[in-house]
Amino acid sequence: MNETIEMMCTRHAIRRFQTRQIDEAALEQILRAGLYAPSAGNNQYSRIVVCQDREINDRLGRINRWMMFKGKDPQAVAHAVSAEQPSIQDDFTLMSGYYNAPTVLTIFTKNHKYAREDAAMIAENILLAAHFLGLSACYVGRTDEVFATEYGHEMRKKWGVPDDMAAVCNVLLGYRDGPEPHGKPRREGRILRV
């Protein structure tokens, strides 16, 4: 197997992070990988906001968790995601949907037909680049709902995100705390050779 492809197959969503901040040179490479993701018609509309302010990340992460359950009993809403790297759906004592990651990226794109695809392309490049460099990452959703709140609007304004941009997704970055997970086997029958 090609080494790069082998690396792609050993990337895992990581939710248990060390408290130390990530290396700046690594972050720059990861962001560069994000910028080189494809975009529909080469629009390059997206903006990647890098937030390393723990207080802001904690508050946004708590809002993110709220958006998952919205006051409902988590037991009734949640489904199992990962035993080795528990998500807020596995461990109801986790209070932040950002899992205390030291760096939180928010990917914004101009609202257009391919906005979500453009953002997801960036996110995947970032997830892989982080893994290649020995860092850990996790894709997080509900970002549109988080940034539709009053506090979300306040942060958008503070960060200078243009009004015509939609918040599509988050990527959490940090160093893994604890052992590497075994990874989740991929289901059979998902490729149809025709």
Ligand SMILES: Cc1cc2nc3c(=O)[nH]c(=O)nc-3n(C[C@H](O)[C@H](O)[C@H](O)COP(=O)(O)O)c2cc1C
């Ligand atoms: C569109 C999308 C949304 C996701 N949202 C979340 C999320 O909100 N919170 C979270 O902890 N993980 C989230 N994940 C990560 C998935 O749970 C994870 O990729 C999946 O369980 C497979 O595990 P693996 O990435 O380790 O292979 C999301 C992944 C994708 C692609």
